[in-house]
Amino acid sequence: MSRRIDPQLLDEQLRLTLRDMCRICGVHAEYLMELVDEGIIAPQAPARRRTSRVPRAAQSWHFDGIAVVRVQRAIRLQQDLGVNLPGVALALDLLEEMEALRQRGP
Amino acid sequence: MTPGSSRLFSSTLFGNHDFRSQGRRAGGFKGADEHARVGITLEEAFRRDSVEITVPQPGGKQRRLRVKIPPGVADGKRVRLKGQGGPGVGRGEPGDLFVEFRVVPHPQFRAEGRDIHYELPVTPWEAALGTDLKVPTLGGDVKLKIPPGSQSGSRLRLKGRGLPGEPSGDQIVTLQVVLPKAGNAEQRAVYEKMAETMDFDPRAAS
Numbered sequence: 531m532s533r534r535i536d537p538q539l540l541d542e543q544l545r546l547t548l549r550d551m552c553r554i555c556g557v558h559a560e561y562l563m564e565l566v567d568e569g570i571i572a573p574q575a576p577a578r579r580r581t582s583r584v585p586r587a588a589q590s591w592h593f594d595g596i597a598v599v600r601v602q603r604a605i606r607l608q609q610d611l612g613v614n615l616p617g618v619a620l621a622l623d624l625l626e627e628m629e630a631l632r633q634r635g636p
Numbered sequence: 637m638t639p640g641s642s643r644l645f646s647s648t649l650f651g652n653h654d655f656r657s658q659g660r661r662a663g664g665f666k667g668a669d670e671h672a673r674v675g676i677t678l679e680e681a682f683r684r685d686s687v688e689i690t691v692p693q694p695g696g697k698q699r700r701l702r703v704k705i706p707p708g709v710a711d712g713k714r715v716r717l718k719g720q721g722g723p724g725v726g727r728g729e730p731g732d733l734f735v736e737f738r739v740v741p742h743p744q745f746r747a748e749g750r751d752i753h754y755e756l757p758v759t760p761w762e763a764a765l766g767t768d769l770k771v772p773t774l775g776g777d778v779k780l781k782i783p784p785g786s787q788s789g790s791r792l793r794l795k796g797r798g799l800p801g802e803p804s805g806d807q808i809v810t811l812q813v814v815l816p817k818a819g820n821a822e823q824r825a826v827y828e829k830m831a832e833t834m835d836f837d838p839r840a841a842s
Binding site: 536537538539540541543554556595598599602629633634 | 706711
């Protein structure tokens, strides 16, 4: 059984709305906004200081494909390892730095 | 969640945490997202081949599917295959499948993102005088102009000869000057002649 499917590349060029992000990552908008506040993911449109639960500015946010990967990793770190959000931010930065170094090779 | 349905979520990565939306829609739950990793060669990434992906299933089973490598794939890049994850519960839609591509090490080339690095050994006279040399790339051999006065470690860029994407990567050729041995008297004489002729001290302050 072998079907062929065309995939969606999760790269810097992908543009996802807040709603897309919620759907793809399976999380509430409030959780994504916490990650934005913590600097774990960064929306492309400038975010104003948030006042309501889902501010109007957040509706115009866009994220790239890298953000999906970061959110998924953040969930895993919180869920599996019980890391708090500042810890998640640090762990993600270190993980990505390690990957960049690994790619650069010896 | 009823006890009976918890089993269906046991294979998910995240379980039913409070920040997870449950994807509840019209009497059902969205299926679990699944994750897989696949090793590809640089040639496969360059040709954008279809590769077979094995997704482990609960109960030790496996599911296989073919995925065409999209342009822009480099080591560590991920793709999302909508609806290819676990089946939905009730009228819920299926989950997604996320695949991470890992580029396996290549004997000649080293990839850095979409750029391909290649070390080209050259003779001292090729570097000093300049020449045209044949250089392998993922797309086949190309001719590279070595400018006169090149040094060991000089980098030459073959624009667009790296991995495909928007924009495509380049191939970066690093010259490595290799010195021939002064094996016999005649060869030693050449080096001695150079020592006399060349007014050159690489340690002199520039």
